[in-house]
Amino acid sequence: MRIVKLALTVFLAGGEVTIIFLLIDVESNVERYSNAVMIIFKRSKDLRSHINKARHQGLSTGFVPTMGALHKGHLSLIAKSKKDADITICSIFVNAVQFNNKEDFDKYPSSIENDILLLEESGCDILFIPTANEVYPDAASKNKHYELGHLEKILEGEFRPGHFQGVCLVVERLLNIVEPDYLFLGQKDYQQCLVIKSLVKQMDKKVKVFVCPILREKNGLAMSSRNLRLNEEQKQIAAALYKTLMCIKENLGIRNFPQLKTEAINKLEKKGFKVDYLELAKSKNLTIIDDIDKPKGVIILTAAFLNNVRLIDNILIKD
Numbered sequence: 001m002r003i004v005k006l007a008l009t010v011f012l013a014g015g016e017v018t019i020i021f022l023l024i025d026v027e028s029n030v031e032r033y034s035n036a037v038m039i040i041f042k043r044s045k046d047l048r049s050h051i052n053k054a055r056h057q058g059l060s061t062g063f064v065p066t067m068g069a070l071h072k073g074h075l076s077l078i079a080k081s082k083k084d085a086d087i088t089i090c091s092i093f094v095n096a097v098q099f100n101n102k103e104d105f106d107k108y109p110s111s112i113e114n115d116i117l118l119l120e121e122s123g124c125d126i127l128f129i130p131t132a133n134e135v136y137p138d139a140a141s142k143n144k145h146y147e148l149g150h151l152e153k154i155l156e157g158e159f160r161p162g163h164f165q166g167v168c169l170v171v172e173r174l175l176n177i178v179e180p181d182y183l184f185l186g187q188k189d190y191q192q193c194l195v196i197k198s199l200v201k202q203m204d205k206k207v208k209v210f211v212c213p214i215l216r217e218k219n220g221l222a223m224s225s226r227n228l229r230l231n232e233e234q235k236q237i238a239a240a241l242y243k244t245l246m247c248i249k250e251n252l253g254i255r256n257f258p259q260l261k262t263e264a265i266n267k268l269e270k271k272g273f274k275v276d277y278l279e280l281a282k283s284k285n286l287t288i289i290d291d292i293d294k295p296k297g298v299i300i301l302t303a304a305f306l307n308n309v310r311l312i313d314n315i316l317i318k319d
């Protein structure tokens with residue numbers, strides 16, 4: 001573990017080292033994949049040439065993009081990628097252009113050393129930690145507009161103007177750099193999954209997108225990097241968001257949704273939440289619906305602030 005810390009110090013000090021071998025007992029060898037070695041890149045050209053070599057060896061690649069402050073939810077995507085792909089690549093990049101709220105960006109948690117240890121322990125093969133200049137080398141790379149239709153006008157799109165444009169910018173750049181076979185995303189950001197699927201179609205990429213289940217704390221709270229900004233008491237209160245969604249799910253088709261929604265929002269506000277939205281939608285395309293007789297193929301989604309921390313959650317009701 002001492003070697004891990006030492007290598008990191010060089011990296012974080014901005015040294016010219018672009019590839020760092022984290023050695024745990026065994027000798028590293030870039031040409032051969034071993035669970036005991038994770039390679040960190042900060043330059044896209046180095047990452048690309050490394051991945052190209054692996055691809056020529058016939059190895060498949062799985063990609064997990066993140067903004068760091070990793071938790072078990074992120075690691076479940078790494079685990080899924082390890083199962084499906086020969087090589088797992090994770091990126092950590094806090095993408096300023098997708099934050100519509102400066103305070104949210106400024107306070108976004110960061111724990112890079114711990115993230116590296118978690119990824120190394122989980123058997124991630126490659127970590128990409130680019131700088132903003134690496135992701136957006138010129139003004140043109142930030143000057144694109146994506147046609148997302150109603151997806152960017154509703155729910156997150158309505159309350160976070162410009163957010164999904166920023167998401168598309170970074171995901172397009174990362175997909176062009178990594179060119180993965182598989183892309184692993186979390187259902188927690190359900191609308192983002194649909195946006196990225198639409199982007200992948202527009203880009204005409206061959207990448208296969210997997211949407212992985214939401215990992216939760218024991219009390220039901222969806223794991224999130226932003227939970228680090230809540231204290232223990234607030235985390236207990238925050239679990240009410242999931243419990244509310246569960247309660248609505250159980251009553252859908254028995255009582256009408258508008259009534260359930262009003263009651264739920266009142267209860268949440270009494271607990272100190274400020275609710276941005278709580279909606280029922282078709283899971284296929286997120287068309288908002290007022291109510292449903294037979295709850296299937298729908299999703300209940302919510303976003304609410306607790307102590308200035310914005311939390312999102314959803315429950316999918318499949319066929």
Ligand code: AMP
Nearest residue numbers: 066067068073185186188189214215223
């Ligand atoms: P983020 O670092 O928040 O951008 O998240 C990176 C990826 O992890 C996204 O695809 C998220 O949807 C996914 N993710 C975040 N939280 C969870 C969770 N609790 N369970 C599963 N996946 C998650």
